[in-house]
Amino acid sequence: MAQIELSAIRKSFDGNDVLKGIDFRIADGEFISLVGPSGCGKSTLLRIIAGLEPQNSGEVHIDGRPVDGIRPSARNLAMVFQSYALYPHLSTFDNIAVPLRMRRLSAIERLPLLGALLPGRRAKERHIRADIEGIAEQLDIAPLLRRKPGQLSGGQRQRVAVGRAMVREPLAFLFDEPLSNLDAKLRVHMRAELAELHRRLKATFVYVTHDQAEAMTMSSRIAVMMGGELIQAGTPAEIYHEPGDIRVAEFIGSPKINVLPGRIRKDGGVDVPGTALKLTCNAAAGDCRIGVRPERIELGTGPFSGTVIHLENLGAEAFVHLAVEGTGSRLIARLADVRHLPAMASSVAFGFAPDAVRLFDPAGKRIELRLEQAERIREPAHV
Amino acid sequence: MSNAHPIPFRAILRHVLLIAGAAVMLAPFIWMISTASKPQTEIFSSELHLIPYRFALAENLREAFAKANLLRFLLNGIIVTVSIFVLQVMVALPAAYALAKLRFFGRETLFALVLFGILIPPQATAVPVFLLLHKAGLLDSYAALVLPFTISVFGIFLMRQFFKTVPDDLVDAARMDGISEFGIVWRVMLPAAIPAVTAFGIFSVVAHWNDYFWPLIVLNSEHLRTPPLAVAHFRNSEAGTSYGPLMAAAMVIIAPLVIAFLFAQRRFIEGITLTGIK
Missing domain, CATH: 2.40.50.140 (Nucleic acid-binding proteins)
Known part of the structure; x- marks a missing residue:
């Protein structure tokens, strides 16, 4: 559970300003959607929060602590990617286990053969197994734990990716267009599931999407970004009924506003x-x-x-x-x-x-x- | 009616050409097996026959193993090719990862240099490398056989091209999970790149197992000889060229390659089909 504070975030790639000074506060437990057309900088902003991309200037605070220069894993955030980014050579179980093993096992314990001989390793592995089984139960993927990602459908991979994010009990979840690779029907279903997950976990969700329907249906607040700037933030109803800018009015709502x-x-x-x-x-x-x-x-x-x-x-x-x-x-x-x-x-x-x-x-x-x-x-x- | 037997002329022609090509490729190989199976008298007889009247393969093999320490040479071959391959992978994978997935100043220039390196034939650098090994006192050792080949620009190029196809999200996910950059190379990229590593392994092992040029110039001691040198030894031996044992020895040193290739080929095809199915 965490609040995230962005102040004056700027980023440019090869002289192109992608983010032009973003100030934004995400409250604890909020479901925030960052929406905007492609190329508006929303994914870059998410990657800056995650620590995958350094900003040119500005600061990111998580729970009041500056995290600039801190490695992605040390920020204790979890991210679900558009392509799910599951390790193709590992089973579902091992995929979900990776963040736990990286955190709980020492470098020596992680060694393939030698590690298994160390005394503490077995107890730790037992805890990891219990945690993963708990998560698998919640997400309804228990029967899939031994399968490889290649043998899973899109929706199942999506759940495994969410499981890998949940298992580490992060301060906040970051989603980068997680539903855009699913077919339309499944997308609607997963929308409900993610919203339900948010209600249950009460964690901070930052959700990037170009699909205004996803933003409208799931989030407690929407932040609309255009051309590297955050134009308006508010509840879905506010954004829809009281747009502060014609670009917001035109982007939100289907069919478009007349x-x-x-x-x-x-x-x-x-x-x-x-x-x-x-x-x-x-x-x-x-x-x-x-x-x-x-x-x-x-x-x-x-x-x-x-x-x-x-x-x-x-x-x-x-x-x-x-x-x-x-x-x-x-x-x-x-x-x-x-x-x-x-x-x-x-x-x-x-x-x-x-x-x-x-x-x-x-x-x-x-x-x-x-x-x-x-x-x-x-x-x-x-x- | 003319369509009743749809074997088009072009298909027949294609196969005839392919079979002819295969025959040309296989002929020396078949001749080697044939010669290795013949006794000395039949080898020198003027008539041409493939299948020997009297099979002498066992004799020839026995003589080959008696005359030279073939097992030792095979072992040398394995030590050298495996060391070269392992070191090449240890250098090429991190380098390829950096060139494919990390953003840093001068990356494109470095990659251009790698491409440039592929153009340089090993013979061109043979003399300087030889002198270098001489100064370092490493001539006539395993190190002399292995060290010059540890950095394979071809390997770096091949792996870099493959890593380019691995989605960035996977690398980012690994970073979020707390895997270090070197960890990503070995725990994420390597398993994803097994087909490419296998393909590279075939090139590397075949090239260095069969390499005659480099071992010939850096080695003196008999006990360090690699398989091709061992075969040459039969030709130069004081007793005159004994073709039967020579061909038997050639068969023996080719066998591991053929077996390894068959294994790798299966893995190779597996890898390709795995990435093909979705």
């Missing part, structure tokens, strides 16, 4: 071309971008209209792709009721509630809004 071009008037009112919204803000007049989640688009009524250009019916829900008339932009509406889908190429009226709007300035920063309580969206001025 973005319409807009304008802020001098009096603080907000216009979508041709239509004034029932909103005001304190920002200076100028261009802005209006974000609305697909599920907040209401079809059938409203001041806007669009042509249906594509339909995706998933059974439980449907996505309607619209080309918005007058602006040339496209948006996606989510329909919960798939029984009443608009026809292809038909024209549909749509609107959205003022509180569904997330406003961003041209640089992508969020602009706070005030709702005008009294009336709904005004009718388009020119109709």
